[in-house]
Amino acid sequence: xxxxxxxxxxxxxxxxxxxxxxxxxxxxxxxxxxxxxxxxxxxxxxxxxxxxxxxxxxxxxxxxxxxxxxxxxxxxxxxxxxxxxxxxxxxxxxxxxxxxxxxxxxxxxxxxxxxxxxxxxxxxxxxxxxxxxxxxxxxxxxxxxxxxxxxxxxxxxxxxxxxxxxxxxxxxxxxxxxxxxxxxxxxxxxxxxxxxxxxx
Numbered sequence: 001x002x003x004x005x006x007x008x009x010x011x012x013x014x015x016x017x018x019x020x021x022x023x024x025x026x027x028x029x030x031x032x033x034x035x036x037x038x039x040x041x042x043x044x045x046x047x048x049x050x051x052x053x054x055x056x057x058x059x060x061x062x063x064x065x066x067x068x069x070x071x072x073x074x075x076x077x078x079x080x081x082x083x084x085x086x087x088x089x090x091x092x093x094x095x096x097x098x099x100x101x102x103x104x105x106x107x108x109x110x111x112x113x114x115x116x117x118x119x120x121x122x123x124x125x126x127x128x129x130x131x132x133x134x135x136x137x138x139x140x141x142x143x144x145x146x147x148x149x150x151x152x153x154x155x156x157x158x159x160x161x162x163x164x165x166x167x168x169x170x171x172x173x174x175x176x177x178x179x180x181x182x183x184x185x186x187x188x189x190x191x192x193x194x195x196x197x198x199x200x
Contacts, residue, residue, distance in 0.1 A: 005048050013038050017059035021102045026056050060102040061126050067095050081144035086186050093182035096170045104174035138162050153197030165189045
């Protein structure tokens, strides 16, 4: 009779994978290490996930979904649109700094480089959906700032520039060479958006 994996065991595997992903990049992590820390057999992990790349997609997605929801709940809607945008960017950059490998795995298109190893289309779609959700949240905040006259230009174009800045920060954070504090990076991003908006 096939082994049944409980939801509790799957969650323990995910939590362990997320913790390991916070310590090291995916390429250095092994299923055996996850199994040992989660106190399960490697075969148990392979019954739930095709390979480590797929497992880390779900682990990183779980971690970031929770953190992004925390950021959403921390927003003070009584503040001005530009202050809300600054807060949102600072929180996102803080998340990238605190979880650099998970952030790079989700937001620097790393899973797409391993798409042949990630057999689950659902896992790939999950990453794309999370990235789209982050972009939509940014677009909403940028549109609010444009409508309030605090930024100029096309909100869609400004959002694209903002995403490039955010994902660049993610990439630098993953190298371990990050020297710019999240709040400073948020201010720099907003200054760039102001210049871009003024030129359009």
